[in-house]
Amino acid sequence: MxxxxxxxxxxxxxxxxxxxxxxxxxxxxxxxxxxxxxAGTSLESFxxxxxxxxxxxxAELVGKISVxxxxxxxxxxxxxxxxxxxxxxxxxxxxxEVQFVAVNWEGAGYTxxxxxxxxxxxxxxxxxxxxxxxxxxxxxxxxxxxxxxxTLLVDAQGMVRKVYPGRVRASTIAxxxxxxxxx
Amino acid sequence: xxxxxxxxSRWGGALLAPRRTVAALSPGEGLRDGLxxxxxYVLGTSVYPMTVAIATVIATGSLVALASGVARVLLTPIVxxxxxxxxxxxxxxxxxxxxxxxxxxxxxxxHLLAVLQLPTLAxxxxxxxxxGLTVAFALWIRPAIPPExxxxxx
Numbered sequence: 001m002x003x004x005x006x007x008x009x010x011x012x013x014x015x016x017x018x019x020x021x022x023x024x025x026x027x028x029x030x031x032x033x034x035x036x037x038x039a040g041t042s043l044e045s046f047x048x049x050x051x052x053x054x055x056x057x058x059a060e061l062v063g064k065i066s067v068x069x070x071x072x073x074x075x076x077x078x079x080x081x082x083x084x085x086x087x088x089x090x091x092x093x094x095x096x097e098v099q100f101v102a103v104n105w106e107g108a109g110y111t112x113x114x115x116x117x118x119x120x121x122x123x124x125x126x127x128x129x130x131x132x133x134x135x136x137x138x139x140x141x142x143x144x145x146x147x148x149x150x151t152l153l154v155d156a157q158g159m160v161r162k163v164y165p166g167r168v169r170a171s172t173i174a175x176x177x178x179x180x181x182x183x
Numbered sequence: 184x185x186x187x188x189x190x191x192s193r194w195g196g197a198l199l200a201p202r203r204t205v206a207a208l209s210p211g212e213g214l215r216d217g218l219x220x221x222x223x224y225v226l227g228t229s230v231y232p233m234t235v236a237i238a239t240v241i242a243t244g245s246l247v248a249l250a251s252g253v254a255r256v257l258l259t260p261i262v263x264x265x266x267x268x269x270x271x272x273x274x275x276x277x278x279x280x281x282x283x284x285x286x287x288x289x290x291x292x293x294h295l296l297a298v299l300q301l302p303t304l305a306x307x308x309x310x311x312x313x314x315g316l317t318v319a320f321a322l323w324i325r326p327a328i329p330p331e332x333x334x335x336x337x
Contacts, residue, residue, distance in 0.1 A: 002192060002195075002196060004195065004199070005191075005192045005193075005194075005195035005196035005199060005200075005204070006188055006191045006192040006195055007195065008194075008195030008198060008199060009190070009191030009192060009193070009194040009195030009196075009198075010191045010195070012194060012195070012198070012288060013191060013194070013223070015227075015291065015295070016223045016226060016227040016287065016291050017226070019227050019291060019294060019295050019298065020226035020227055020230055022298065023230035023231045023298075024230050024234075026231060027230055027231050027234035027235075031234070031238065034234060034235050034238035034239075035235065035238030035239040035240075035241060035242035035243070036239060036242055036243060037242070038241075038242035038243065146235070146239075163242060163243045163245075164243070164245070165239060165243055165245055165247075165248050166245070166247055166248065166251070
């Protein structure tokens with residue numbers, strides 16, 4: 001056993017353990033900000049941009065059960081999710097107390113006109129009939145969304161009741177909507 | 184403590200004199216290097232993203248989020264280990280774990296540079312380069328690895 005070898009190995013191990021400890025400390029400090037906002041969170045500060053130039057906020061969520069999904073044109077699973085939600089929108093068309101909103105989050109580095117154009121263009125391309133909006137990043141940060149698709153089920157008081165990071169089955173969302181309708 | 188010291192000497196020796204170190208190892212030594220070095224890879228690069236995955240599971244109850252987070256972290260070392268053991272062959276694959284050393288060092292170093300806000304490799308490049316060096320390292324030490332002796336049945 002060479003002492004030099006042991007020292008080299010020890011230095012390498014110490015380096016790995018140090019960086020691991022540092023990351024653990026950072027994670028502990030950021031714990032309360034990690035993970036997406038959970039069920040029970042109020043969306044009082046919710047605001048995204050409509051394609052027609054206005055905003056869609058908390059006031060528009062209150063009074064209805066809302067399914068709000070964040071998506072991107074480059075996101076493969078989002079396309080299936082949008083198609084499912086489009087069908088669900090038709091299914092619940094006669095229920096005025098249920099609404100669906102598809103919020104585009106294309107990523108950083110786009111201007112408002114670009115986001116509007118991407119949202120409208122992609123929706124037209126895939127024949128999406130859902131009410132559309134786009135986010136400039138403010139809501140994605142506030143809701144701590146780390147990937148798309150990301151779907152929230154919001155009750156009539158504007159409170160998040162379910163969070164679905166990633167693709168979620170239409171039957172799952174429909175079941176959750178029906179549960180809220182029965183409350 | 185002696186076991187730790189032997190491991191440190193083995194890893195240090197594998198970095199400085201790979202073939203000589205590997206040839207001098209006793210048959211039962213370092214058989215858990217794959218597990219240990221894989222764990223060090225996770226510890227040195229992925230504590231924060233693993234914690235985010237756990238926080239996401241707690242916030243959403245989504246086991247898919249947990250599976251996704253764990254897969255993202257463990258996929259690289261597992262795939263690399265499988266490739267390396269295939270390259271080493273059945274009789275020499277018992278030393279496959281030790282070959283993860285370059286990958287651990289490159290990825291942890293890249294992460295350290297990022298933490299210090301110094302120029303570093305972006306995104307998946309540390310894993311790609313680390314994996315490449317691991318494969319090269321495995322091919323380099325292969326001739327020096329004694330074939331595994333089959334255990335005699337009593």
